[in-house]
Amino acid sequence: MEMTTADLEQLGQRAQTASATLAQCSTTVKNTVLTAMAAALRTHASEILAANARDLENPQVPAKFVDRLKLTADRIDAMALGLEQVAGLPDPIGNVDRAWKNAAGLMIAKQRVPLGVIGMIFEARPNVTVDASALCFKTGNAVILRGGKEALHSNQALVQVLRAVLADQGLDENAIQLIQDTSHETAAKFMQLTGYVDVLIPRGSARLIQTVLQKATVPVIETGAGNCHVYVDQAAQLKMATEIVVNGKVQRPSVCNATEKLLIHEAVAKDYLPTIIQALRDHGVEVRGDAATQAIVPDVVPATPEDWGTEYNDLIIAVKVVQSEDEAIQHINRYNTQHSEAIVTDNYQAGKQFQQRVNAACVYINASTRFTDGFEFGFGAEIGISTQKLHARGPMGLAELTSYKYVIDGNGQVRQ
């Protein structure tokens, strides 16, 4: 069923109507609904698994997608648990960031409100359907979901369960809508639904995000790509450095906050490179190196110029020897994706310089880049990690799904 622009506008209009009532929903009602959604997922687990089985039967699903796509009773329970956790989080809507009296005597309050209608574009993971719906609903936003075609039946089953709960609780079920037509043409039209969609959040591969950035006319929050560096300074504790580099590279290599590059000050390179390279190889990591690294550890894979800008998402790391911290910072600012960067040092000035001058969402002294995460930050949830500077940067929790309005109380003031 191909959707026309008019179909999409209708869908956008329904989302807008739902968002207006949703914005006025009390926290108590929202939490009740989220808890009921969790229960409904558990109750309807068998239908969801049956729909998921239909997706998995599709012979066109690439083998590497199967694990992301596959649901089990445990995974459905994890989604339900996620809904309950979001119910337990503080609701940012209605909070007043600050309030003041202006010169004319007006009381001005900057109050948190929902963004309105959020468009989520994602790939094969059905859990994003539930996670994103929960976070958008808790923050009073209507959501329009466009998941990958591989997960269509799973997403349909999940959204049906969530919408039935909304209807049961007397709320507008169009607070959560799924685009059933997974064609690229319809996706492109969705990205241009200005006037209906307030922000698009793509989640998935670098290619997906680039497509959205190029095609969208609706504002986009860019997420995900992470070409993260660890710089081992001459004043580093080398044992700590090894733990941070190995953790950043091997603990979960496929994710965006994994460490992809290692920069080492030349003063410690000769002694330290053999140790750290061996430690990485012990974990199955392929080590690529620049000329200086090759001179010290001759059997590394020679790094090419493309390596410096590449996010491997794999057990590969590229190593470069730098002559100074300044060179390390300049290299990072040239090649990074503004995600997460770390220095290992015991030198106060070196650490502070690095934090101030490196251009990234998260800049660490003496810690693994893997900490860039809404849960690790204590936000209790995460809808993605922003790599842009506008609106939100770094891990995005509930607060980042809000905007604000100024509510102003007067007693007859007019402008002079």
Place this chain on the structure above:
Amino acid sequence: MEMTTADLEQLGQRAQTASATLAQCSTTVKNTVLTAMAAALRTHASEILAANARDLENPQVPAKFVDRLKLTADRIDAMALGLEQVAGLPDPIGNVDRAWKNAAGLMIAKQRVPLGVIGMIFEARPNVTVDASALCFKTGNAVILRGGKEALHSNQALVQVLRAVLADQGLDENAIQLIQDTSHETAAKFMQLTGYVDVLIPRGSARLIQTVLQKATVPVIETGAGNCHVYVDQAAQLKMATEIVVNGKVQRPSVCNATEKLLIHEAVAKDYLPTIIQALRDHGVEVRGDAATQAIVPDVVPATPEDWGTEYNDLIIAVKVVQSEDEAIQHINRYNTQHSEAIVTDNYQAGKQFQQRVNAACVYINASTRFTDGFEFGFGAEIGISTQKLHARGPMGLAELTSYKYVIDGNGQVRQ
């Protein structure tokens, strides 16, 4: 001299290089430079006026642009004063919004940083060149200016003065750059300078802003359009209502926070409409009315459906009688530009309902819509008024020209 994409990328690269040093500039240095810029404008007033005279000599400048374009010694002094005022404002860069210790013992601080490179696209007012440069510089952002072709000589002269001060003070003069090629083709390329420009802020007519929204691939902050309403509730003090409506409409009708529409509860329409319409006409306002208004004041101009969505920027107002506050809110949310809306009422519930349910940057009880302004809000400056929900909403001062980064101090933490 037509600019190629490569020329623009070079200009973008120079801005990025300048922004990296600018981000590390101390507040003291920035304030010294701003004060020196003010002095330099006064010193070079005669050159600036000569350049402005060349712009004014151009027979192709539309008559209505002449007042916006014209500089005088007083106007140059006002620009210099503006620079000195910005020097006196607190610097938001480096401020920590909040800091906390996470479960793993990391100290996480959310610290204000510049956006990076800001692109300003504007029309015939040369003062925007100086205002925008001052606000961007104070917040550590490099700025690329693209002013209207009518003001090219004036803008060249102003930018030359500002850049000479930067060079004098040992700073990178590319912190402020002017695009000298004012063709539409080059403007379109500029709007697509992703990777170099972090945000575009268009300032000017609705048509300019729409063009930027459609052509830009760089994130845009939408500013300016204001179809602002005043709703006179049945519980309004009518004398106060008249003062608020007349002030909103006539005090400066050409600006975006001027009142464009008047909604009146039917319970007070019969008694009040003749009074308020007479008061508006006494100030030379053309009053248009819906059928119910025409029934009470027969000689109003009949309002057409297009009136409800039109921003007049002129001494015109359209009046509509509504049966309830609910109808007023729904009408506003359908036709407004999310700028500024006001209710006049002494009823507590009516006021609070209006503030919570109306979707706009600024929602007033018992005050003129004309207060939506960075100076009136106490921000000490204004780069524009955002009518979008992402990043910034309403009057944008220095704080709205910043992003943030997380600076994180650890002592060897790795992710479990």
